[in-house]
Every structure is written in C-alpha cells, then in structure tokens.
Amino acid sequence: MHAAWIVKHKPQTLSEVVGNAEAIQKFTEWARSWDKRIPKKRAAFLHGPPGVGKTVCVEALAKDLQMELVEKNASDYRTAEAVQRFAGLASQYGTLFGGSRLVLLDELDGITGTADKGGVGAITEIVKAAQCPVVLVANNAYDPRFSTLRKYCLLVEFKKPTVREVMKHLKKVCVGEEINADEEALKFIAEKSGRDVRSAVNDLQALAQGKKRFVYEDVAWLAERDRKDVIFNVLRTILYSKDSWEAKKAVDAADMDTDMLFQWVYENVPYHLTDPQDLAKAMDALSLADIYRRRIRSTQDWSLLRYVLDFMTAGVAMARERTKPSGWIPFRFPEKIQWMSRTKAEREMQSAIGMKIRRKCHVSSVRAVKEFLPYIRIIFENNPEMAAGIARWLDLDETMVNYLAGRKG
Ligand SMILES: Nc1ncnc2c1ncn2[C@@H]1O[C@H](COP(=O)(O)OP(=O)(O)O)[C@@H](O)[C@H]1O
Ligand SMILES: [Mg+2]
Numbered sequence: 443m444h445a446a447w448i449v450k451h452k453p454q455t456l457s458e459v460v461g462n463a464e465a466i467q468k469f470t471e472w473a474r475s476w477d478k479r480i481p482k483k484r485a486a487f488l489h490g491p492p493g494v495g496k497t498v499c500v501e502a503l504a505k506d507l508q509m510e511l512v513e514k515n516a517s518d519y520r521t522a523e524a525v526q527r528f529a530g531l532a533s534q535y536g537t538l539f540g541g542s543r544l545v546l547l548d549e550l551d552g553i554t555g556t557a558d559k560g561g562v563g564a565i566t567e568i569v570k571a572a573q574c575p576v577v578l579v580a581n582n583a584y585d586p587r588f589s590t591l592r593k594y595c596l597l598v599e600f601k602k603p604t605v606r607e608v609m610k611h612l613k614k615v616c617v618g619e620e621i622n623a624d625e626e627a628l629k630f631i632a633e634k635s636g637r638d639v640r641s642a643v644n645d646l647q648a649l650a651q652g653k654k655r656f657v658y659e660d661v662a663w664l665a666e667r668d669r670k671d672v673i674f675n676v677l678r679t680i681l682y683s684k685d686s687w688e689a690k691k692a693v694d695a696a697d698m699d700t701d702m703l704f705q706w707v708y709e710n711v712p713y714h715l716t717d718p719q720d721l722a723k724a725m726d727a728l729s730l731a732d733i734y735r736r737r738i739r740s741t742q743d744w745s746l747l748r749y750v751l752d753f754m755t756a757g758v759a760m761a762r763e764r765t766k767p768s769g770w771i772p773f774r775f776p777e778k779i780q781w782m783s784r785t786k787a788e789r790e791m792q793s794a795i796g797m798k799i800r801r802k803c804h805v806s807s808v809r810a811v812k813e814f815l816p817y818i819r820i821i822f823e824n825n826p827e828m829a830a831g832i833a834r835w836l837d838l839d840e841t842m843v844n845y846l847a848g849r850k851g
Pocket of ligand 2: 498
C-alpha cells in the first residue's frame, strides 16, 4: 500500500506551509501572546477555501510551540450536550504535565441539523471562558450562524496560495519521492487544482507516483479529457433527456462549435436510439438541421442557426419514444472530425492549386484537382525543368511547388 502523499508530505512546521504568510504571522502572534496574559480574543477563527492549509497550520503551530493539541471536528458537535462534554478541556491553561494546550475545533461548517444553534451556542460559551487558546476553523466565517460567535474571535483569513506557491510545495513532494519533474507539468497541476494544495498533491500522486521523470506530456491529456467530458455531457442530455428545453440549454451552456456537435450527434444517434421509428425521427431532425446548416453556408444568414440547433437538440431529444432502456453505451468519437482535421490543410492546398488550373485550362477546379493534379504531380516529382515551366505558367507560389514536388514546407 502506498501512503497518501497529503499525509506523508504534510508540513511538520509552519515554515513548510506555503502561502498565507500574513495570516500565519497574525495567528502565531496571537498564540504567543498567551504567554503573557489571556488576550481579549480567546479564540482565533481561521477561515477560507478548502485545501489551503488551515488545519495543517494549527497542527504545525502546536508542534513549533510545543503545545499539546486537542482536535475536535464535525462529528463531535452533534448536539449542545456533545459540545459541553469537551468544554472542560478549554477551561484550564495547562496540562497535567505542565505544558500548555491548544484546542482546535475544526470543520465548523459541518455543524448541521436542528441542533446547530445549540451547538454553536455551546461553542460560544467555551470561547468566552477559555483559559487556553482555542482555534476555530471553517470555510465560511460569515455564515449567519456564527454571527455571535464571531464577535469573540480574532478572524484570520486564509486565501488561496499563488500558483508559484503551490508549485513550490509540489516540487518539495517530488524531491521527497525522488521524481525529476518538469516545471511545466507542475504548473499545469497547480493551475488545474484551482490552487487547492490538497487536491494538487492528490493529482500529483495519481499522475506521477512510481515515475522517475514527470513531464508535461504526462498531464497534457487532462486538458483534452475535460473537453471530452463537456461534449459527453451535452450528448447525454440530447440523447437521454425527455425535456427538449433542457437539451437546448445544455448546448448553450457548452458553447460548442455547431458543426462539430452535429458530427457527434450524427455519429452517436444510431447506437443510442435503437428503435427504428425513433431513429428515423431523429435522423429526420438531423437532416433538417443539415439543410439549414447548408443554407447558412451559402447565404451567410446566421439567423438560421437557431433552427439548426433546435433540430439537432430538441428534435433529437423528442425522437426518443419507443427505444427500450439498455445498459451503458459508450459514446463514439466521430470519424469525420478526425478525418477532416487531418486532411484540412491538404484539401485547402489542393483546392488553391485547382483554382490556378481552372484559370488557365477552363475546367472546374474540382475537375482540375481530380484529373489534372495527379499528372502534374508526376511531372513535378520527375522533371524539375518542365515543372518550373508549369509553375510559371500556372503562377504557383513556393508552397504550392513544394507541395506538388512532395516536399514539406
Ligand atoms: N499551504 C500548504 N502548504 C503545504 N501543504 C498544504 C498546504 N495546504 C494544504 N496542504 C496539504 O493538504 C493537506 C490538507 O490541508 P488542510 O490543512 O486540511 O487544508 P484546509 O484545512 O485548509 O482544508 C495537508 O495535510 C497538506 O498535506
Ligand atoms: Mg481542514
């Protein structure tokens, strides 16, 4: 079994925590002030987004100041009575062995149910009378439930660390794991985690564990996967929602290229609408969408786009009537998109040359590509002199000449 890296590489002292320097300083000063006298605010309330190091800072501070840490969390706050049961912990400064104590009440957002008022009330009472430092942690300190409690606390706001700071921690983890990691790869993970250190470390472990080298190519596919998830979600609503409105909304939200979405729907409909009548209806809707698509292309009248979208979303969604539910069917990547992107540059080049031929030979450019191009190519590959003459006559540019001669460029 491999240990979780968030545990294995957890900061052991405050100096190892990345980001939030100001918050950490404010928090440390408050904790140290207990050495002299009980401060006005007997509790510090650390708040901010998840995974940025709130809990780990309290733990590291206790280690740094050699305090005994008592941790409580959501499951301990179920009722006011449950809270009162550990209230005594905060009522004395010292421990039995003469050290000092720090009481951490973590994950306060987790107080739920009807008991929450009582629970928060009991915590407020603990704070008011605390004889040792009490630290509260929650994502949102401004939740109305905490409005009274908040008055007795020193608020310490934690923010998301910068990408650089998250990367710094990831680098340290990689050193510890003896992984030679590229900056770019770590940067990608830091950004993708939304600067949540916990999930960044988890992602890193999932992707890099067991590797000696960790490079950008190891993570780049994640960007692709996201995109695919979006498309799959849209397809799922189009092919499975009963609600045509929902299907339309899904497409709006996804902000996808219409032609591409059309290919996806077209490719997948037959596998998901297996009843022949349903399929026929869906295909009818798609053919109508296709008619409007073509009309837009020839007239550039983009107001027709909403008909295209309506037919290929709502039209397809409504076709599902008789198809019996079956198990999970994977979505297929449309062949046509792969093919088109692979050959797009080549097709453009061919039709450009076709236009040049048309001008001189008075044939259509399609015919020029089909019937003339293969011969011209043979000449270019075998007879440079004659090729040069043809190039001048047809007025071909350098890239066209290179293409015909089979050279890249
Ligand atoms: N700022 C940070 N520096 C280093 N490690 C961090 C940081 N924030 C989070 N981690 C890692 O993520 C784990 C969970 O962080 P935690 O302190 O529980 O976040 P929070 O309490 O803000 O949700 C930690 O144990 C640690 O491994
Ligand atoms: Mg936490």
